[in-house]
Amino acid sequence: MSEDSKQAEAVEEKPYKPTSPSSKLNFDGFWEYDDAPQSADHVEYKDQYDLFIDGEFVAPEKGRYFDSLNPATEEKLTSFAEATQQDIDKAVQAARKAFNKSWSTLEAKERGKYIFRIARLIQERAREFAILESMDGGKPIRESRDVDVPLAAAHFFYYAGWADKLDYAFPGKKAEPLGVAGQIIPWNFPLLMLAWKIAPALATGNTVVLKPAETTSLTALKFAELCKDAGLPDGVVNIVTGAGQTGSAIVNHDDIDKIAFTGSTEVGKIIKKSLAGTDKRYTLELGGKGPNIIFEDAPLDQAVEGVINAIFFNQGHVCCAGSRLFVQEGVADTVIQKLRDRMETLIVGDPLDKNTDVGAINSEQQYNKINEYLEIGVNEGAEMYQSSCQIPETGYFCRPTLFTNVGQSNRIVQEEIFGPVLTIQTFRTAEEGIKKANNTPYGLAGGVWTDKGSKIFKTGSEIRNGVVWSNTFNKFDPTSPFGGYKESGEGREGGLQGLYPYVKLQ
Numbered sequence: 001m002s003e004d005s006k007q008a009e010a011v012e013e014k015p016y017k018p019t020s021p022s023s024k025l026n027f028d029g030f031w032e033y034d035d036a037p038q039s040a041d042h043v044e045y046k047d048q049y050d051l052f053i054d055g056e057f058v059a060p061e062k063g064r065y066f067d068s069l070n071p072a073t074e075e076k077l078t079s080f081a082e083a084t085q086q087d088i089d090k091a092v093q094a095a096r097k098a099f100n101k102s103w104s105t106l107e108a109k110e111r112g113k114y115i116f117r118i119a120r121l122i123q124e125r126a127r128e129f130a131i132l133e134s135m136d137g138g139k140p141i142r143e144s145r146d147v148d149v150p151l152a153a154a155h156f157f158y159y160a161g162w163a164d165k166l167d168y169a170f171p172g173k174k175a176e177p178l179g180v181a182g183q184i185i186p187w188n189f190p191l192l193m194l195a196w197k198i199a200p201a202l203a204t205g206n207t208v209v210l211k212p213a214e215t216t217s218l219t220a221l222k223f224a225e226l227c228k229d230a231g232l233p234d235g236v237v238n239i240v241t242g243a244g245q246t247g248s249a250i251v252n253h254d255d256i257d258k259i260a261f262t263g264s265t266e267v268g269k270i271i272k273k274s275l276a277g278t279d280k281r282y283t284l285e286l287g288g289k290g291p292n293i294i295f296e297d298a299p300l301d302q303a304v305e306g307v308i309n310a311i312f313f314n315q316g317h318v319c320c321a322g323s324r325l326f327v328q329e330g331v332a333d334t335v336i337q338k339l340r341d342r343m344e345t346l347i348v349g350d351p352l353d354k355n356t357d358v359g360a361i362n363s364e365q366q367y368n369k370i371n372e373y374l375e376i377g378v379n380e381g382a383e384m385y386q387s388s389c390q391i392p393e394t395g396y397f398c399r400p401t402l403f404t405n406v407g408q409s410n411r412i413v414q415e416e417i418f419g420p421v422l423t424i425q426t427f428r429t430a431e432e433g434i435k436k437a438n439n440t441p442y443g444l445a446g447g448v449w450t451d452k453g454s455k456i457f458k459t460g461s462e463i464r465n466g467v468v469w470s471n472t473f474n475k476f477d478p479t480s481p482f483g484g485y486k487e488s489g490e491g492r493e494g495g496l497q498g499l500y501p502y503v504k505l506q
């Protein structure tokens with residue numbers, strides 16, 4: 001026996017045995033990671049939260065509260081106050097008083113200082129915000145820690161900088177604040193959406209009444225505490241909690257000058273109808289059914305990684321998710337195989353584990369909605385593939401899913417699912433890909449993957465989407481505007497453009 005074969009035998013006799021009990025090999029030979037739980041011991045939250053009005057936490061007039069669950073455990077996390085008409089009246093009055101007495105008359109650079117202070121305090125408490133965001137909403141800690149919270153702080157920093165430079169933003173014009181802004185936000189990026197709304201409003205001298213979504217209000221109430229710590233004058237920021245009726249009371253309040261809404265297209269349409277004929281200004285950021293287009297010459301591994309990020313990121317709870325994939329025919333089989341392989345490695349589970357890629361679906365209602373769409377897809381004749389990962393028994397979890405063999409008119413291709421569900425179609429020419437990509441009532445965001453600059457320009461300018469990423473996806477920056485075409489909404493948020501909805505130009 002030669003030396004070499006002796007060695008081979010020795011290796012065979014002693015297969016490597018992992019030392020840690022949980023780091024076993026799974027059936028495909030992938031390593032399973034050890035648990036890497038984020039400790040939540042040091043974060044504090046109350047059992048019950050009141051409304052934040054005029055710089056104080058006050059009980060709701062009708063004394064009603066509702067529970068907020070941790071969707072990963074289905075257990076009650078805390079409860080929030082239900083604000084009714086009288087509470088909204090109080091909040092709007094507080095905001096009006098603060099607008100007249102302090103905020104709109106304050107020197108712009110002083111306004112800026114408060115906003116800088118808020119930004120710094122978010123950074124200081126970043127870990128606490130990230131943990132609470134994951135507990136209340138179900139998103140993986142890696143994402144709330146690395147995306148939501150840093151971006152929220154970045155928005156405050158960015159708009160703080162504009163506060164005393166509005167003359168440069170609008171050369172030759174004088175920018176006046178509108179007054180009181182009513183702001184209603186969804187549950188997919190709670191603190192980040194709050195930042196998108198509050199930062200430009202304050203920078204331009206407006207005061208706000210903001211309503212977070214009923215399943216994820218915790219970080220907004222923590223933000224209220226932070227406003228107190230920052231010494232923000234009372235009434236400049238008011239946080240009221242509740243569901244649709246509370247939102248509707250804000251939309252229909254006579255003394256509100258502007259409505260900023262992010263949420264479903266359905267509610268966006270109701271709001272637009274209510275505002276018709278009033279002189280309230282508004283911006284609406286609504287649903288999406290984003291296309292991701294992969295050309296044959298694209299760097300395929302990079303594109304696959306981008307697609308994974310575009311739809312499984314945040315459980316697909318992203319209005320600009322890339323939920324429809326279009327692959328050029330020649331590479332379709334390769335891309336689908338690579339996607340399935342990559343999906344197998346995604347870790348679905350505990351949002352507070354640092355290894356988790358896909359966390360919990362935000363609520364039971366949303367969980368049921370996603371499952372209904374899976375059934376619809378199968379009944380429509382599409383072929384469903386789901387990753388084979390283990391999912392926890394309790395909590396609302398959904399396997400990453402893709403559908404092939406889908407038709408352009410299928411409901412799973414046309415309607416927003418808002419979950420980790422991807423449909424895949426093929427195309428031959430750029431024209432065909434663009435045409436299919438545009439065949440939807442939405443137009444929020446999309447992506448194009450190719451080696452050729454000319455294809456990026458052609459596709460980017462011909463797909464009707466407010467944002468088009470090329471060779472990347474879901475990249476956000478406070479300096480760039482965001483918003484949709486068609487049923488995806490009206491107006492832009494972010495960047496210099498994000499100042500316009502909050503000012504009158506003289």
Ligand code: NAI
Pocket residue numbers: 184185186187188211212213214242243244245246247248251262263264265267268270271285286287288318319366369416417418
């Ligand atoms: P939604 O549009 O009902 O909720 C968004 C916000 O609007 C929440 O704060 C809610 O309390 C408030 N609201 C509800 N009815 C209102 C009304 N009549 N007047 C004023 N405010 C009102 O969204 P929902 O029901 O939570 O989710 C349903 C679907 O909407 C999702 O499955 C998804 O497809 C889509 N969606 C899209 C979002 C986006 O960012 N584009 C965000 C959230 C949901």
Ligand code: MG
Pocket residue numbers: 068069070071077135136137215216217
């Ligand atoms: Mg919750």
